[in-house]
Amino acid sequence: MGKRKKSTRKPTKRLVQKLDTKFNCLFCNHEKSVSCTLDKKNSIGTLSCKICGQSFQTRINSLSQPVDVYSDWFDAVEEVNSGRGSDTDDGDEGSDSDYESDSEQDAKTQNDGEIDSDEEEVDSDEERIGQVKRGRGALVDSDDE
Numbered sequence: 001m002g003k004r005k006k007s008t009r010k011p012t013k014r015l016v017q018k019l020d021t022k023f024n025c026l027f028c029n030h031e032k033s034v035s036c037t038l039d040k041k042n043s044i045g046t047l048s049c050k051i052c053g054q055s056f057q058t059r060i061n062s063l064s065q066p067v068d069v070y071s072d073w074f075d076a077v078e079e080v081n082s083g084r085g086s087d088t089d090d091g092d093e094g095s096d097s098d099y100e101s102d103s104e105q106d107a108k109t110q111n112d113g114e115i116d117s118d119e120e121e122v123d124s125d126e127e128r129i130g131q132v133k134r135g136r137g138a139l140v141d142s143d144d145e
Helices: 066-082 097-111 117-134
Strands: 034-039 044-049 055-059
Touching: 034 066, 044 066, 055 066
Parallel strands: none
Antiparallel strands: 034 044, 044 055
């Protein structure tokens, strides 16, 4: 006699974990107070906090999810906090030379309208040299006198 045929197990369905659409606010630290809306027609993702009113918008594509908009917001906040978002990024962060450079600029702007005494001396020296070369008297030919 033959053996009884074992029935094959059906494959189990994978549980798809849904990504969050409510997040913690980075500014007021309330839990699940930030809601995300995706406007795929206009390619704009918007975050807004119910508690503090903070909002953020970014461009999205057809594959974007709310967590992508939140991560963009997180990156933008980190960038601003680290100082990379400022317009004047000299690379002199943490140095004491900022005060010195400001004082030099102030001194230059104050002296723009004033004539320095050294400049006056140079101008008078140039005038004297020019007069000596040109001579104040009559021109003398070499041997014709």
